[in-house]
Amino acid sequence: MLRGKQTWWFDQRPVIIGAATVVGPDEGEGPLAADFDLVHPELDMQQKSWEKAERLLLEQASDMALQYAKVNKQQLQFYVGGDLMNQIISNSFAARTIGAPYLGVFGACSTSMESLAIASLIVNSKSADYVLAGTCSHNCTAEKQFRYPTEYGSQKPPTAQYTVTGAGAAVVAQDGDGPIVECATIGKIVDLGITDPFNMGAAMAPAAVDTLTMHFNDTGRTPGDYDLIVTGDLATVGHAIAKDLLHRDGVPMEDTVFGDCGLMIYDVQNQKVQAGGSGCGCSAVVTYGHLLKRLKQGELKRILVCATGALLSPLSFQQGESIPCIAHAVALESPLHG
């Protein structure tokens, strides 16, 4: 049901009954390594192309998510997913393997929460019992498509971000045991004219601020109602900007813990990732790997994940266009309460 202007309130309380994450070597060396279900030691994962490796990540993550949820492929009714590749090919090929009716979505790095919100909406409207939401990204496919060949020696500025190699998938169900999807705020495109693709954090920060503000206004909640609020992949530069913008607008973010998945996944000081992580996989693996576990254990009671996406194409920024950005927020609640 719609609450306020752009928030879906899930009154049937859909549950994430199983989730899995698969990551690459750099994420495996990061501080959250223990929370991931599978860590690949090599970037190529013994595949013939980077694209095939990315697809493998998602296939493995969705396979494991279904196993954890104890749902077989025949029971799965819909699959919702997207990625960063042109024509979201990683998801189309993974959906071929999964074999369920498929909705492909594109929200760049916000796809994780976009697909989770749609999956929850389908379940909440009783249109399905089990829906899978998934997304993936690979550092080398993103470099190849959006920047330069992976081995090309170009110097990256400190504002650049490092695309996460990883995939996350979650099974949303009518009922069961697991964290509850409470509500989702769907974002609008916000574009304040940033044209630098090496500073996507700054480009996306206003979109995150807009969605968070709308979420609080729509739900009547305040930041203090959440134990943790995370943005998707704003990284060092963008997250600090978002913090300042919210402070300027009088949103009391000091009442909660305000973090960023792009800063949580790597040891930004010691790993060579410039400003921090980015990519579809970033918020997906941090949320489905790390945060869901903390919700399940009751360490966190209620969190808000605001995944951010820069909806640029290699063509659009070469033609000098600015970067249209978006953010989708999903509120998750611990199954342990009281």
Add this chain to the structure above:
Amino acid sequence: MIPLPAPDQYWHNCVSIDAYSLKRIYEEAYIIATKSAGQTKYKKMTMSPKEYQNFAKSREPARSIPGNCAKAFLVGGLICVLGQAIQEVFMYGLNMSKQDASNPTVAVLILISVILTSFGVYDKIAQWAGAGTAVPVTGFANSMCSAALEHRAEGLVLGVGANMFKLAGSVIVFGVVSAFLIALVYLVLGIEGGH
């Protein structure tokens, strides 16, 4: 409207086992009853695009231009020293003239660059060295080799063949165009081109 007690007061009265669910439902009812949902509690961002762009610019971490220049000078210089050493080896080791030695020297530098690129080392050095590894002939070799490696998956013709000059192509194009313009200048001034 009947005034509702605040959620916290109600919470004290909840003793049933499903107290949490009741509390949650009550909180929802409270939010709707007090009409705080859907209200503009926090105002929206009011910066104009121009203001924001300046603000974002001011938040970029500073990059040291002298520092980057020094690193580029050091690494670029070292590559040239290496080239000179290779040339000396060809000249004194194999008794070549200076002119004869220059072609194999460049070939050796290109080979080193291609090997380092293939082992995934060149881009790591370049992140530190910047223009130092981009400007010498090794940078040109790296741009071609990296593109060829990257597009091998798309086949030899449409992949390697079509993409190898993806980055180096513009160097060739602008090199030829500027050489043509300089040749025109020489022609107009009547200076002899031959060396």
